[in-house]
Amino acid sequence: MAKAAAQKSASKDAPQKLANDIGASKDELLGYYREMVLIRRFEERAGQLYGMGLIGGFCHLYIGQEAVAVGVQASIKQGHDRIITGYRDHGHMLTAGMDPKEVMAELTGRIGGSSKGKGGSMHMFDVPTGFYGGHGIVGAQVALGTGLAFAGWYRGDDSVSFIYFGDGAANQGQVYESFNMAQLWKLPAIYIIENNQYAMGTSIDRSSSTTNLSQRGASFGIPGEQVDGMDVIAVRDAVKKAVDRARAGEGPYILEVKTYRYRGHSMSDPAKYRTKEEVDEVKKTRDPIDHIKTLLQAANASEDELKAIDAEIKAIVAEAVQFAQESPEPDPSELYTDVYTEAAQ
Amino acid sequence: MTDILMPALSPTMEEGTLSKWHVKVGDTVSAGDVIAEIETDKATMEVEAVDEGEVTEILVEEGAEGVKVNTPIARLSGDDAAPAPKAEAPKDDAKAEKAGDLEKKAPEAAETRPEGEGPAPVTPKKTLKDPEIPADAKLVKTTIRDALRDAMAEEMRRDPDVFLMGEEVAQYQGAYKVSRELLQEFGDKRVIDTPITEHGFAGLGVGAAMAGLKPIVEFMTWNFGMQAIDHVINSAAKTLYMSGGQIKAPIVFRGPNGAASRVGAQHSQDYSSWYAHVPGLKVVAPYDAADAKGLLKSAIRDPNPVVFLEHEMMYGLEFDVPDVEDYLVPIGKAKVRREGTDVTITSHSRMVGFALAAAEKLAEEGIEAEVIDLRTLRPLDHETIVESVKKTNRLVSAEEGWGPMGVGAEVVARVIEHAFDYLDAPPLRVHQEDVPLPYAANLEALSLPGVDKIVKAVKAVVA
Numbered sequence: 129m130a131k132a133a134a135q136k137s138a139s140k141d142a143p144q145k146l147a148n149d150i151g152a153s154k155d156e157l158l159g160y161y162r163e164m165v166l167i168r169r170f171e172e173r174a175g176q177l178y179g180m181g182l183i184g185g186f187c188h189l190y191i192g193q194e195a196v197a198v199g200v201q202a203s204i205k206q207g208h209d210r211i212i213t214g215y216r217d218h219g220h221m222l223t224a225g226m227d228p229k230e231v232m233a234e235l236t237g238r239i240g241g242s243s244k245g246k247g248g249s250m251h252m253f254d255v256p257t258g259f260y261g262g263h264g265i266v267g268a269q270v271a272l273g274t275g276l277a278f279a280g281w282y283r284g285d286d287s288v289s290f291i292y293f294g295d296g297a298a299n300q301g302q303v304y305e306s307f308n309m310a311q312l313w314k315l316p317a318i319y320i321i322e323n324n325q326y327a328m329g330t331s332i333d334r335s336s337s338t339t340n341l342s343q344r345g346a347s348f349g350i351p352g353e354q355v356d357g358m359d360v361i362a363v364r365d366a367v368k369k370a371v372d373r374a375r376a377g378e379g380p381y382i383l384e385v386k387t388y389r390y391r392g393h394s395m396s397d398p399a400k401y402r403t404k405e406e407v408d409e410v411k412k413t414r415d416p417i418d419h420i421k422t423l424l425q426a427a428n429a430s431e432d433e434l435k436a437i438d439a440e441i442k443a444i445v446a447e448a449v450q451f452a453q454e455s456p457e458p459d460p461s462e463l464y465t466d467v468y469t470e471a472a473q
Numbered sequence: 474m475t476d477i478l479m480p481a482l483s484p485t486m487e488e489g490t491l492s493k494w495h496v497k498v499g500d501t502v503s504a505g506d507v508i509a510e511i512e513t514d515k516a517t518m519e520v521e522a523v524d525e526g527e528v529t530e531i532l533v534e535e536g537a538e539g540v541k542v543n544t545p546i547a548r549l550s551g552d553d554a555a556p557a558p559k560a561e562a563p564k565d566d567a568k569a570e571k572a573g574d575l576e577k578k579a580p581e582a583a584e585t586r587p588e589g590e591g592p593a594p595v596t597p598k599k600t601l602k603d604p605e606i607p608a609d610a611k612l613v614k615t616t617i618r619d620a621l622r623d624a625m626a627e628e629m630r631r632d633p634d635v636f637l638m639g640e641e642v643a644q645y646q647g648a649y650k651v652s653r654e655l656l657q658e659f660g661d662k663r664v665i666d667t668p669i670t671e672h673g674f675a676g677l678g679v680g681a682a683m684a685g686l687k688p689i690v691e692f693m694t695w696n697f698g699m700q701a702i703d704h705v706i707n708s709a710a711k712t713l714y715m716s717g718g719q720i721k722a723p724i725v726f727r728g729p730n731g732a733a734s735r736v737g738a739q740h741s742q743d744y745s746s747w748y749a750h751v752p753g754l755k756v757v758a759p760y761d762a763a764d765a766k767g768l769l770k771s772a773i774r775d776p777n778p779v780v781f782l783e784h785e786m787m788y789g790l791e792f793d794v795p796d797v798e799d800y801l802v803p804i805g806k807a808k809v810r811r812e813g814t815d816v817t818i819t820s821h822s823r824m825v826g827f828a829l830a831a832a833e834k835l836a837e838e839g840i841e842a843e844v845i846d847l848r849t850l851r852p853l854d855h856e857t858i859v860e861s862v863k864k865t866n867r868l869v870s871a872e873e874g875w876g877p878m879g880v881g882a883e884v885v886a887r888v889i890e891h892a893f894d895y896l897d898a899p900p901l902r903v904h905q906e907d908v909p910l911p912y913a914a915n916l917e918a919l920s921l922p923g924v925d926k927i928v929k930a931v932k933a934v935v936a
Contacts, residue, residue, distance in 0.1 A: 176523040179480025244717035251715035271673050275680020305673025396483035398516040466718040467752050469776045
């Protein structure tokens with residue numbers, strides 16, 4: 129144990145590369161592990177608070193899909209690039225760097241929430257981390273995100289926009305309207321299709337005439353590829369290539385990231401459209417956190433190092449939960465604020 | 474020690490049946506393990522453990538019905554580093570408390586609204602006035618088409634973040650030639666021809682606005698803009714509020730609105746009341762060229778999303794526009810176009826011209842009508858209307874759209890709220906007949922409101 133600790137402190141001075149070919153140091157892997165565990169523990173707690181009636185309305189959990197947001201984030205220049213997603217957004221926000229306390233307090237509808245309690249689970253935003261929502265209308269974020277990319281193109285500032293949507297949204301018309309314009313104007317847009325195989329209760333086979341979503345840009349000339357979304361390294365590497373392309377002015381790219389959500393579509397979905405065996409099989413054989421644990425083992429990370437991270441995350445989430453309950457509801461005077469903003473001079 | 478509570482598994486669930494336990498006393502569980510099945514009125518759901526620990530007690534037996542949400546159903550031992558949060562109160566009580574709170578708080582909330590404001594849109598706090606036009610200012614005959622173009626050109630010269638996008642706005646010079654010569658001056662990065670894809674480019678525009686640009690999105694007509702209404706309302710109007718004030722959408726959606734001529738029902742619709750219904754939007758509908766210019770410049774500078782309703786039948790009409798620098802007309806201020814003592818006629822956009830013509834006809838018969846051009850539909854300047862009605866004691870509203878739930882309905886409601894005792898006759902509304910606009914020339918004429926209908930309504934209220 130002492131050895132491992134010594135190794136860890138040594139690694140701060142000289143970041144060591146792994147002997148294998150995944151191109152991630154132990155510290156990087158520990159970082160990915162930390163982010164993924166943060167999302168999972170946070171979401172478990174969110175589910176619990178929902179069960180207690182502290183979170184209302186709709187609440188869509190990201191459990192199972194953690195490797196996607198974490199793998200993508202590795203290529204994001206925080207505060208320069210922009211991120212946008214749909215309503216299953218907690219994981220993206222945490223990974224982008226938003227304060228778990230503010231995210232949880234938004235879920236409980238409190239003034240300390242990132243939208244002062246006025247947005248809720250599906251509507252959170254954070255300009256400093258480049259997170260532009262949190263959108264509740266399936267597919268709307270694709271056109272909006274293409275606009276974020278347009279802003280980068282217009283200003284010529286080398287920024288890239290990361291636009292997440294699901295296999296369900298992939299059938300919305302505005303997605304293709306957006307693809308067309310993105311390629312026409314060579315916008316720096318990375319479209320990340322999180323294919324978790326179910327659009328609410330409708331499996332991709334029942335909803336999509338073609339199921340290789342990475343090729344959905346083909347008729348516009350947008351290249352794409354499929355990626356194992358349960359493998360954070362695979363996601364990271366695929367995104368990096370796409371981002372390099374976009375920053376070089378070569379236009380949009382589509383990544384179909386094959387992933388799986390363990391929970392129902394929302395908290396009130398019993399997920400009867402798939403078998404328990406199917407879910408268990410994924411959990412047992414493809415779990416993204418188990419996967420990175422294997423990589424960490426190969427990189428000689430010790431049990432103690434992982435346990436220390438687990439404990440740190442547990443405390444962060446507990447603090448978020450506490451904050452989310454103690455933060456007061458918004459003052460009634462907030463009812464009429466933020467409808468309009470004052471004219472700029 | 475951690476209590477596992479009966480979870481709420483849908484937004485409306487208050488109780489459920491604990492249909493099955495998957496664990497028993499003495500079992501060790503970890504986060505994510507399925508521990509029980511709960512039956513709601515809609516479905517049977519699995520419950521997963523959130524904490525790890527040993528099950529020390531089962532508090533609610535399998536098969537128990539009507540178990541209230543948040544009732545402890547089992548108990549876990551385990552480390553207390555992160556104890557399960559305690560629910561504040563049983564849900565029913567919490568609800569009751571909330572309802573009570575709301576009743577308590579509602580009046581306070583109402584008090585935070587501006588003085589004299591009804592429960593609907595926000596009225597600007599400051600006194601809004603048209604710009605002073607110097608007595609020696611030259612008045613230049615300008616078409617509405619060119620006034621709109623001049624407004625965009627001036628704002629694009631002033632602010633590099635302003636750009637125009639839409640179908641045929643660049644090379645074709647605008648389907649109605651409103652963007653004539655803008656491409657030549659500003660280039661193809663700032664005057665952008667889009668594919669025919671309203672939903673997509675409206676959303677793209679809103680996204681660009683969220684990122685700090687100031688798009689002017691032209692709809693070839695507002696009829697086509699209906700394809701994009703989700704982005705106008707859900708994305709542009711609501712995001713400032715949903716983000717707690719963080720994300721602004723300084724965007725102008727503009728284009729011709731209302732009935733053109735003989736183009737049939739799908740191309741002839743007035744969206745005034747549709748958009749004026751929505752908090753977060755400002756909605757502007759000018760009548761003459763000076764207002765078209767001054768209001769469009771204000772709309773482009775406004776940090777909120779603005780719906781700017783033009784009228785195809787008016788693009789070619791000429792009006793005087795003062796040749797002054799930076800002619801800005803404030804959003805949110807109505808204009809008295811003609812003073813009168815006997816009746817107030819409210820109108821906007823093309824109907825203002827009809828109202829003025831009706832007023833001249835009525836004057837021949839000794840009836841002096843005061844004609845108010847609303848100019849902005851949201852926020853609606855009801856003070857100007859109310860002041861007028863206090864003087865004339867009679868009201869007729871005129872609009873091109875359908876009557877039910879329309880602009881006139883709102884104007885009448887505001888007058889009743891604020892000046893009921895001043896009314897000497899029930900107000901009347903003039904509007905399009907309650908049918909899709911017909912193609913046949915005679916039926917189209919019958920359907921649309923005009924001078925004669927306004928005259929008739931006025932005579933009815935002054936009788």
